[in-house]
Each structure stands twice: as structure tokens, then as C-alpha cells.
Amino acid sequence: MSLKLFRSTGYHSILSPGETRVAMHPGWAVMAASVWIGYACNPWFWHSLAAGADVVPATLLGAAVTGATGSVVSLFGWRRTLKPVATVLLAAAALVAAGVWTQDMALGAAFEGQRPALALPSWASLFSWQVPTLLGLLGLLPMLWLWNAQLRRLGGPAQLRANLTGMALGATITGGALLALPLLTH
Numbered sequence: 001m002s003l004k005l006f007r008s009t010g011y012h013s014i015l016s017p018g019e020t021r022v023a024m025h026p027g028w029a030v031m032a033a034s035v036w037i038g039y040a041c042n043p044w045f046w047h048s049l050a051a052g053a054d055v056v057p058a059t060l061l062g063a064a065v066t067g068a069t070g071s072v073v074s075l076f077g078w079r080r081t082l083k084p085v086a087t088v089l090l091a092a093a094a095l096v097a098a099g100v101w102t103q104d105m106a107l108g109a110a111f112e113g114q115r116p117a118l119a120l121p122s123w124a125s126l127f128s129w130q131v132p133t134l135l136g137l138l139g140l141l142p143m144l145w146l147w148n149a150q151l152r153r154l155g156g157p158a159q160l161r162a163n164l165t166g167m168a169l170g171a172t173i174t175g176g177a178l179l180a181l182p183l184l185t186h
Contacts, residue, residue, distance in 0.1 A: 023152040026082055027162050030073045033086040038066025041093035041138050043101040056184050060177045067173030074166025079153060087143050094139030098131045
């Protein structure tokens with residue numbers, strides 16, 4: 001005679017391991033990375049909020065960067081390319097934000113013809129505490145979140161639809177922000 005310790009009814013509990021973690025739609029990951037790059041990695045936005053001046057241009061610039069990032073990440077929003085592309089963009093945004101923050105570059109200076117290479121931090125500033133801290137907070141933490149996020153696997157047509165929707169939405173946001181920038185700043 002055998003002893004049965006557990007009886008199976010064929011029904012699974014809500015608390016079973018496969019059901020407790022619901023995977024996130026890839027579009028939400030694209031949106032989160034884009035908003036992080038557009039606003040959290042935008043030192044001009046934070047300077048304008050702190051100073052209370054030039055809030056509209058900095059907010060519109062953040063929206064334009066968010067939309068452009070959303071379009072690029074959506075273009076590469078497939079299962080094997082979404083996280084690496086978003087990682088590269090997060091690292092680049094954190095590096096530029098650290099350079100702008102440590103050099104205290106004004107928002108107008110970025111549009112007055114200064115070369116983008118000047119927005120990168122200098123080699124000497126890489127050994128100070130500000131640049132590694134900014135790179136860790138603005139780049140490393142969202143990268144860790146992104147790589148640990150479980151993303152839902154979509155079928156080919158559904159993923160293509162999601163990618164095209166993200167690219168169109170990002171292009172619309174970028175175009176609207178860039179069109180509104182000269183109108184609302186004067």
C-alpha cells in the first residue's frame with residue numbers, strides 16, 4: 001500500500017509560480033526607457049525646474065527626446081534586440097547627461113552650434129565622484145531594471161504592430177514637440 005501525501009485536483013492555484021509573475025508588454029518597456037531618457041537624463045529639465053525659468057523649452061525638448069527614443073527603440077523592439085538597443089541608448093543618455101551636468105552647459109548653448117562632443121564629460125571628471133554617481137543613477141539602475149524585467153513574447157504580426165505603433169507614436173510626439181518649440185518659446 002502506498003501513502004499519498006498530496007492529492008491533485010487538476011486545478012491550479014492563483015499563487016502558482018507561473019501565474020504570480022505576469023510579463024510586461026514590450027511597449028511598456030519602450031515607454032519607460034524613453035521617458036527615462038527624455039526626462040530623467042535631461043539636466044536642462046531639472047535645471048529649469050529648480051530655477052523656475054525656461055521650463056517650457058526644457059519640457060518640449062524632453063518630449064522630443066522621449067519621442068525620438070521611443071521611435072528608435074520601437075524600431076529595434078524585437079525580442080532579441082530591444083534590451084541591447086535600450087541599454088546602449090541609456091548608457092549614451094547617462095554619459096551625455098553627466099557631461100552636461102558637470103560642465104554646467106546651458107540649454108541655449110546646445111542650440112547655438114556647440115559640438116555635441118563637448119557635452120561628454122572630460123577624462124579628468126570621470127575620476128571625480130559626480131560622474132560615476134550620475135552614470136550609476138541615470139544609466140546603471142534603469143539598465144538593471146530593464147534586464148530583470150520579464151517581457152511578454154508576442155507573435156510576429158502582433159510584435160510588428162506594436163513596433164509600428166510605437167514608431168508612429170514616437171514620431172508624432174517628436175514632431176509635435178519640435179513644431180511647438182519655436183511657437184511656445186517666443
